[in-house]
Amino acid sequence: MMDVLPYVVAAWIFLxxxxxxxxxxxxxxxxTCLAVVQxxxxxxxxxxxxxxxxxxxxxxxxxxxxxxxDPVVQALTLTDVVVGTTxxxxxxxxxxxxxxxxxxxxxxxxxxxxx
Amino acid sequence: MPSLAPxxxxxxxxxxxxxxxxxxxAPRLFIDxxxxxxxxxxxxxxxxLLHASGSDTLVYWFGGWEPRDxxxxxxxxxxxxxxxxxxxxxxxxxxxxxxxxxxxxxxxxPLFHVLMLVFLAGAxxxxxxxxxxNLFVFLELVSxxxxxxxxxxxxxxxxxxxxxxxAVTNSVGAALxxxxxxxxxxxxxxLNLAQIGDALAxxxxxxxxxxxxxxxxVGFFTKAAVVPFHFWLADAYSVAPTPVCLLLSAAxxxxxxxxxxxxxxxxxxxxxxxxxxxxxLLLLAAGAVTAVVGAVMCFSQRHLKRMLAxxxxxxxxLYLLGIALLxxxxxxxxxxxxIADGAVKASLFVGVGVIQHRYGTxxxxxxxxxxxxxxxxGVLITIGGLALASLPGFxxxxxxxxxxxxxxxxxxxxxxxxxxVCSALTGGAVLRSxxxxxxxxxxxxxxxxxxxxxxxxxxxxEQYPHDRVPLPMTVAAVALLAGGLxxxxxxxxxxxxxxxxxxxxxxxxxxxxxxxAHPAPVTAATFDGPAPxxxxxxxxSTLGAIALAVRSLWRGRIRxxxxxxxxxxxxxxxxxxxxxxxGHVGDYVTWVVVGTVIFGGIWAATLG
Numbered sequence: 001m002m003d004v005l006p007y008v009v010a011a012w013i014f015l016x017x018x019x020x021x022x023x024x025x026x027x028x029x030x031x032t033c034l035a036v037v038q039x040x041x042x043x044x045x046x047x048x049x050x051x052x053x054x055x056x057x058x059x060x061x062x063x064x065x066x067x068x069x070d071p072v073v074q075a076l077t078l079t080d081v082v083v084g085t086t087x088x089x090x091x092x093x094x095x096x097x098x099x100x101x102x103x104x105x106x107x108x109x110x111x112x113x114x115x
Numbered sequence: 116m117p118s119l120a121p122x123x124x125x126x127x128x129x130x131x132x133x134x135x136x137x138x139x140x141a142p143r144l145f146i147d148x149x150x151x152x153x154x155x156x157x158x159x160x161x162x163x164l165l166h167a168s169g170s171d172t173l174v175y176w177f178g179g180w181e182p183r184d185x186x187x188x189x190x191x192x193x194x195x196x197x198x199x200x201x202x203x204x205x206x207x208x209x210x211x212x213x214x215x216x217x218x219x220x221x222x223x224x225p226l227f228h229v230l231m232l233v234f235l236a237g238a239x240x241x242x243x244x245x246x247x248x249n250l251f252v253f254l255e256l257v258s259x260x261x262x263x264x265x266x267x268x269x270x271x272x273x274x275x276x277x278x279x280x281x282a283v284t285n286s287v288g289a290a291l292x293x294x295x296x297x298x299x300x301x302x303x304x305x306l307n308l309a310q311i312g313d314a315l316a317x318x319x320x321x322x323x324x325x326x327x328x329x330x331x332x333v334g335f336f337t338k339a340a341v342v343p344f345h346f347w348l349a350d351a352y353s354v355a356p357t358p359v360c361l362l363l364s365a366a367x368x369x370x371x372x373x374x375x376x377x378x379x380x381x382x383x384x385x386x387x388x389x390x391x392x393x394x395x396l397l398l399l400a401a402g403a404v405t406a407v408v409g410a411v412m413c414f415s416q417r418h419l420k421r422m423l424a425x426x427x428x429x430x431x432x433l434y435l436l437g438i439a440l441l442x443x444x445x446x447x448x449x450x451x452x453x454i455a456d457g458a459v460k461a462s463l464f465v466g467v468g469v470i471q472h473r474y475g476t477x478x479x480x481x482x483x484x485x486x487x488x489x490x491x492x493g494v495l496i497t498i499g500g501l502a503l504a505s506l507p508g509f510x511x512x513x514x515x516x517x518x519x520x521x522x523x524x525x526x527x528x529x530x531x532x533x534x535x536v537c538s539a540l541t542g543g544a545v546l547r548s549x550x551x552x553x554x555x556x557x558x559x560x561x562x563x564x565x566x567x568x569x570x571x572x573x574x575x576x577e578q579y580p581h582d583r584v585p586l587p588m589t590v591a592a593v594a595l596l597a598g599g600l601x602x603x604x605x606x607x608x609x610x611x612x613x614x615x616x617x618x619x620x621x622x623x624x625x626x627x628x629x630x631x632a633h634p635a636p637v638t639a640a641t642f643d644g645p646a647p648x649x650x651x652x653x654x655x656s657t658l659g660a661i662a663l664a665v666r667s668l669w670r671g672r673i674r675x676x677x678x679x680x681x682x683x684x685x686x687x688x689x690x691x692x693x694x695x696x697x698g699h700v701g702d703y704v705t706w707v708v709v710g711t712v713i714f715g716g717i718w719a720a721t722l723g
Contacts (some may be wrong), residue, residue, distance in 0.1 A: 014290070018708060021283065022701040030700070034286055049300040050385045076248060080293060083255045087286050090262060091279065098275045103450070111276050113350045113698040 007046035014040035027095035027105040031088055038084040041076045049073030116167040117175040120192045123160050123202065123239040127153055131232035134225050141225060145322070149167040150228045153211045154235060160238065165199035169611075170633045172618065172628045174245070186629045187307035193245030193629050196615035197450055198472055201373055202242035204454050205366045207598075208461060209235050209589045215465055217360040218585035219472065227267060227356075234260040234362065241370055245629055247296055248306045250374060253561030254338065257680070265355040271493060277354035280700045284347040287707055288337025295330030298323055298383065308381040309629035312622055316385030325722050328383050329696035329715040332375060333707070339371025340641035341435060342405040343710045345428045346696060349412070352424035357468035360420060364464060365457035368431045372453075376438050376446060378618070384622045391441050393721035395525075397714070398439030405432030408692065409541035411591035414663070415693065417510055419467045419477040419548060423460060424428045426503065426541040430456055433537060436530050437518040442520035443620050443640070447612035451602070452514025456503070458599030459511060463499040463545065469584050470552070479548045484555025492584065498548055500598055504542025504660035505534075507653040510603035517609055517647035519652060535652050539659030557668035562635050613640035 013036060020033030049070030057071035095105060102110050130153045134146060166178060167173060173194040176182075180189025209231065237256030244250050262285075300306060303314035308681035333344070340348040348368070352360050387394065409429025415421035430452075437449030462609055469492050471477050474485055485495055498506075505512045514552070515534050522530035550556040602608065617638040618624065627633040645653075695702075 014294075018287070018704060021287070021704045022708075024701060026142055027279070031282070034283055037118070037287060037290050041290050043484060044294055044297045048297050057615050072306070073297070076297075076300075079248075079252060083252070083259070083289070084286075086259050087262070087282060090259070090266075094269070094275055094279055094282075098279075101270075101275065107276075107279070107700055111698040112273055113276055113280075113353065 006043060008064060010040045010043040010047065013037075013043065025106050025108070027098060027110075028092070030107065031095060033092040034091065035084060035088050038080070038087075041080055045073045045077045045080065082102070116164070117173040117192070117194065118268075119160060119390055120164055120173065120175050120194060120243055121177070123157050123164075123206075123243065124226075124236045126157060126160075127232040127236040127667045131229045131236070134229050134232070138225050146225045146228050147217045150232065151210060151217075153232060154206060154213055157239060158203060158210055158237060161199060161203040161206045164194050164243070165196055165203050168194045168196050168199050169615075170637075172625070174629055175425070176333040181632075182630050185204070185313075187305065187310045187630060190249060191245040191307065192243045193309070193625070194243050195618055195635075196611075196637035197446075197619045198242045198373070198377070200256060200450065200454070200615070201369065202239050204457065205238045205242070205362075208362055208365055208457070208595075211461065211465075211595055212358045212361050214587045215361065215468065216356075218587045219358055219468060224438060227264070230260045230264050230267075231359075231362075234264065238366060238370065242373065245308050246306055247299065247308055247311060247378070250308075251292055252481065254292070254370065254374065255289055256281075257367070257370065258289065258338070261351075261359075261363060264359045265351050265363075266464060267356050267359065268354070273354035276698060277350040280347045280703055281351035283700050284703045284707060285337060286342070287704055288344065290334075291330045291337070291707075291711065292334030295327045295334060298327035298330070302327070304535070307629070309626045310380070312382045312385050313626045313630065315382065316622070318386055319551065320386045320390070320722055322719070322723075324383075324386055325718050326715070328387070328722075329711065329718055331378055333711045333714055335371045335375040335378070336401070336710075337371070337707060339368045339375070339435075339554060340405075340428050340431050341401055342408045342428070342432070343706040345405065345409070346429070346706060347423040348428055349421050349696065350505070350698060352427065353418055353421040357420075357464055357471060360423070361461045361464040361468075363429045364423065365461045366586070369434070369453050369457060372431065372434055372438060372449075379441075380622055381517070381625055384620070387722060390722045392516070393718075395439050395441050397717055397721075398435060398441075399527060399530070402432045402435030402439050403530075404532050405429070405435060406537040407432070410537040411689065411692065412696065414540045414544045414667075415689070416544070417548075419470065419479060420464070422479075422544055422548065423467065426544065429462060429541050430460070430503075430535050433515070433534060436522070436533065437514075440518075440521050440525050441620075442521060442525065444524070444614055445518055445615035445700045447609065447616035447622060447640075448514050448517030448519075448521055450514075450613050450616065451517060451608065452511060454604050455514050455599045457509025458595045458602070459499050459502045462592045462595035462599065463496060463503075465588060465595060466496045466499065469588050469592065472588070473584065479551055482552045483557065484552070486553040487555065489553065489584070489588065489608070492592075493549055495596060496549045497546060498600075499596055500542050500545030500660065500664075502542075502596070503538065505538045505543055505653040505656045507650050507657065508603060508627040509600040511538075511599070512649075512653045513603040513609065513645065515653070516649035517612070517642065519649050522648060531648075531652050535656040535659065539657040539663060542656065542660035542665070543663030546660055547667050550664060550668060609642035609644075610640050613642055614638045631708065 017033045017037030024030035053086040054069035175192040237253045241253035262282040305311045337344040413425035434449045437445045520533045
């Protein structure tokens, strides 16, 4: 049960973020929900590499431990955080611009493309 | 030779970084020259990789971390002709896009070039990499620079919503890809494509593998704009600056499909080999629906860029039909078609850019008859429209013929019908607008329907109309169109493409080359040339395009002439389809979820 729990939580976070995006009436809220969706992937990655009673994957200045958690997924998570932050920052800039232009952050009020 | 491969990524990144540093002092001419030179250098490098990979797959291990006892430790590039070919094509497109942008923007900050160069670096790494996580990172590098480029005219209203829809939908897709990668890593402990495939091969697929396959497929299809993940594409393309449209249309979707093909054949082909029939059927269905939806939407647009955007969606469906057959011939047909069709679509975008540059609008109805003094552009767009409609003998025709032959061998002869109908609709839409704009044909008082995007936007970079078409624009358009058409006349191209696709789809050989440094087996193939029926299909779709164009010009829009109960139903379906493209990002993400459930559900039921 405890093995599955992190994945259940990740799925919950993912779906909660999606629900937020789908129903959002505010661009800042929408962008934050996207960040929530992305953060579920961090949890999946870290759960994949975790071991019960694991130790930090530090191999210098100490004898290598067989219980060290997987360092690869941590590197992947870090890369993913960078990607996610880039997208979030850019979308927030767009939200600011939208507010300047329309005085509104409601995606329904600013949409100009359809059909 | 393989040791030069990383330069295709390093050179544009270094150039981008130094341009950022030189923002304040670099003159415009220097920035443009440097960008063109960098893109040209990368194109030459990629072309030499393409040449060198013809005899054997090139493998480059970063930092010299070569595999030990068949286990990959480091990160690699694994370069075969299909990947190198796509890289070469994209690099050449960048040269053209930079040449075009030189006169397109009167005032442009160097950040435009910086973003373009980052896009180029990402695309090169993406085509050459042999590592699943690097594939993801390069794809995100491409995507993020594409978001920023789409939003380049940030002061306008369109780019805000277009970019928002583009970035949010694609980021959700990227999260799905990453979850798929995490699941594969959990199962195999590997990120190297060959290594993952080797670990999975021969085992029957369980829920985790099917889940990973679903997430990766759906994520890549979101980038590729396969229905129902395609909604963002038209919004993004109709607002992006034209030089960016050219790249998005000819490179972005293709990268998504390339990623699917690469991951399917290196990772999943070994474990899902028993279920090829089921995979083919679902992919064929997705391809056909994408092709038809894109073509119908394309034909009902009056905003020229949006029209070409939906033509792109439709043709993504046609490429997918080739890939879906899961055999070397279908894949080779898709590859030839991607290059030829991509070049033609890019030249059409340049043509639309010329119209925009000259008249300050891209609205077909508003432009009626105004193009009479722009005859050369009219001729160019007409030829482009005919090429989209599969003008017999030329590039797109050749690609489609190979797909048709492969499909009929596999017993899916109906694929040819989809190809003919969708080619006729997309080509017909282009021909219709060319006739309306350059010859003044059609009803002068045609009322716009409720949905049509008027496309009245004034060129944001160029606030005034111009008298002359700048030479670089003409050169760019003619070069692209000629390339796309003449590639169909290259002798031996189909056979080479099939041989390359045979190596691309040979998973055990890929593993042996990447992990054990065995030379790739020599693959040779023959292609007898398009069969008589392919010439017939191409003639049908070309004539069909002309007929559709003429009919819609003189008899009113199709949906107004639909009569009787079946006509009403069709008309209602058309209105409903257009209403689905709501421009609301929440709706688009809902469709991504729906599509994920459909793909996952069907595959869980059929692959297990």
